[in-house]
Amino acid sequence: MNRTPLLDLAAQYRGIGGEIQEAMRRVLESGRYILGPEVKALEEEVAAFSGTRHGIGVANGTDALLLTLDAWGIGPGDEVITSPFTFFATAEVISRLGARPVFVDIDPETYLFDVSQLEQKYTPRTRVILPVHIFGQPADLDEVRASAKDRGLKVLEDAAQAIGAEYKGRKVGSFGDAATYSFFPTKNLGGYGDGGMVVTDDEELAERLRSLRVHGRGPQSKYHHIDIGYNSRLDELQAAALRVKLRHLEAWNEARREKARIYDQSLADLPVVTPAVPADRKHIYHLYIIRTRRREELMEHLRERGIATAAYYPVPLHLQEVYRDLGYREGDLPVAEEVSRQAMALPLGPELDQVTQDGVIGAIRDFFLG
Template sequence: MPDRIPMVDLKEELRLIRTPLLEEITEVLDSGDYILGEKGKKLEEMVAGYVGASYGIGVANGTDALQLSLASLNVGPGDEVITTPFTFFATGETIAQVGAKPVFVDIEEETYNMDPFKLEEAITPNTKAVIVVHLYGKAANMKEIMKIAKAHHLWIIEDACQAIGTEADGKRTGAIGDIGCFSFFPSKNLGAFGDAGMVTTNHKKVDERIKKLRNHGSETKYCHDSIGMNSRLDELQAAILLVKLYYLDVFLHNRKEIARKYTENLHPSLKKPCVATGREHTFHQYCIELDRRDELALELKNTGIASAIYYPVPLHLQKAFHYLSYKKGDFPVAEKASERILGLPIFPMLTYENQNHIIATVNKFIENNGENS
């Protein structure tokens, strides 16, 4: 049997790019310039150019990217921000952190992204913005969402933390709405060796505002125009990301090929990721759906294969959001997905041998136990 198969193997990735990484890191160490330096500026320009945005602002992490985006639009108490309940907690958390009210709408059954046809029903006079999540690396239905936003004069923030490089109708996520937010957490498709993040935008005033807010509300040293926060992308992480950005398209291609093999060879009774017309998928996660999810996860664990649930509790049922008075049954599609979804290992260096072992183990489980998907 192959060695234990993790969800992500960062050590194998490091072996490939160790030499250029050490060269970039050494340059930073020798420079003595560790915060808001030239590496960070270069990364901002390159990420903005890669996604097709005019501006990039390096920040400490993806959560801060979301919070700073909301703050730059003066979202606060009395405002409502609409988002999906089927996402990582930070998406809803940052709305609450700026004092606004999170408002959830259900997801599309096939894509797990916000259902735009339920979005319009949730808009009120207090709605100021929408945070659209491109979950698992799959683009949301931005064409319809942008149409609705324009009609109601709403800001659109793209939570593209799992979706760098993903395209929707020929445009890359992070440059379709008003603001794009990226996480460079180590396990992401473009990952640092620690926490890091980026905001992209085509709005000059948003760019200027976030650059102040990430640095304690300061543009000139020791002079503070507003209350900000400490959320600066350090030079070491920027240097690492510059190297890894060079390999990103190759790594995304590998992910798509691994996903294709999963889709073609996993048992036909399983619900597998769909790729909607005009809406690309870069497979930060490869998730299947099945009734006997927990039993399969245990079987995989017992045979040395990692798996993960993204996400077991939708946001509207999280204890932290109890004050919003949502209840079970409010968003049935999201709730059903949370009970059935299971992520399988996917990373650019996943070997044919290991993937074949994963596929065979999953298929054997289904054949022995049945599945009514």
């Protein structure tokens, strides 16, 4: 039986293998493997792509969030408002610093946190708003920024899944006080291992992050330390590969949008919910998500036909066992809970060919229409 993966990374490599091998050769021959010229060039290129002044490469997307919050002094007694419908890392970093995540329910059509509910979540301890551009769709950034400005709060965009997405004609990453990216292999801009980056216009924050990522190093030498920092460095091999992929990113994102449009049209008459995209957003479809009350049945039906799917996210963050002490109960954030029971990802990627996509669509239609 032919297998249809959720994302075919091997096919991606076949398309750019020569460029990747040349980039790897360049690094291996240089003798520089950590925080060298490739990292510096990637930082400049990603910052320019995002419309920001600074890029700071780190070991992964989780560290990008963690180091930024740490650089702002977030810690015990502080609260950070974010979404319950995202990967665990978004809340984990808040807790790791001793602060408290405060969750806002999501919009049932976009799955982004509902900015109209922010007001009721503020307390004197609120320090940061952390919107998540989930699945590649930008959050309501004007509303978030206005609300944060009124209260003197920081905005940190979690753009792990959204590099290249646009809000009102401007790329995400340039709206908050800082934004973070993940270069995990499955991301739209993914490496061949872990990697992450913070982008910002704030020069002081950028310098602090550059220190924190190398054990809080001071300007004198690597043996002088001004902070308790981290070992969170982006390596040269990953940076070189990412520089190759960055040149293809816009075309890849456009290909994803086209395949998402085909899904939208082909599934419109079925009892599934397909993504809603406001007119002022440009979605990059890190994942193509549908919702159905028959999720488990549909996933099994597709699995039997060799088609990979995945549930996103089956347990919302406020109901995770580790967060029982926060006091949330089932029913507190009903939209996130319902979406978590129904949402699933379909195969998607720039390399998904029409025959394969038609096979996925046909299998879904067979399930609902017989």
